[in-house]
Every structure is written in C-alpha cells, then in structure tokens.
Amino acid sequence: MSAKIKYTNEPLGDVKVIADFLPSPAELAFNEEGVKVTLALSKKSIDFFKAEATKNHTQYQRMIRRLLDAYVESHSANAKTGSNL
Structure with a gap:
C-alpha cells in the first residue's frame, strides 16, 4: 500500500440516488x-x-x-388510513 492514489475528475456515469431506507440509531436503540x-x-x-x-x-x-409486532404495525397503519387490507 505504498503506492499513491491518483484521483481524476472524470464523470461518474450512470449514478442513481436511492432513498435512505435504514432506521435511525434512535429507532434501533429502543427498549420496548x-x-x-x-x-x-x-x-x-x-x-x-x-x-x-x-x-x-x-x-x-x-x-x-417480531411476527406479532409486524402484524400489529400493519393493522395499526391500516386503521389510521381506513384500509381493510
């Protein structure tokens, strides 16, 4: 790793921005x-x-x-939107 890295100013090509899908640290640290x-x-x-x-x-x-929590979360969201899924 003694070789120096040479950076260039070339176009990046086909770059796609993806939505942030990771939970925040606060969401990971909860203790329900x-x-x-x-x-x-x-x-x-x-x-x-x-x-x-x-x-x-x-x-x-x-x-x-986790299965039960996901079920409750799904049905709680449906109750708020009025959906019967």
Whole structure:
C-alpha cells in the first residue's frame, strides 16, 4: 500500500440516488416494555419457528414476537388510513 492514489475528475456515469431506507440509531436503540404471557401454540407452528430460527441463527421466540409486532404495525397503519387490507 505504498503506492499513491491518483484521483481524476472524470464523470461518474450512470449514478442513481436511492432513498435512505435504514432506521435511525434512535429507532434501533429502543427498549420496548415487554409483557410475559402464557400462550399455547400448535406443535406444528413451534417446530416451524424452531427450524427457521436455527437456520437464521436466532431465537424462535424472538421470531414469533417480531411476527406479532409486524402484524400489529400493519393493522395499526391500516386503521389510521381506513384500509381493510
């Protein structure tokens, strides 16, 4: 790495600007209050989440929690806009 980098003033070509899709650090750092519940789920569902969690190197309970949060978020947004999706 002893060679110097020589910069030129050439056109960049076909450059596309993409929208910022990353969450802000504040959104990543939230610690939402958790509530423990007892819930009976089917063996089929638990086996599925355990297998998927193993494949993705995560916890199956975390996957289920995120699924429920996404469902609530989707339906909360629909309730605000009046959509029935």
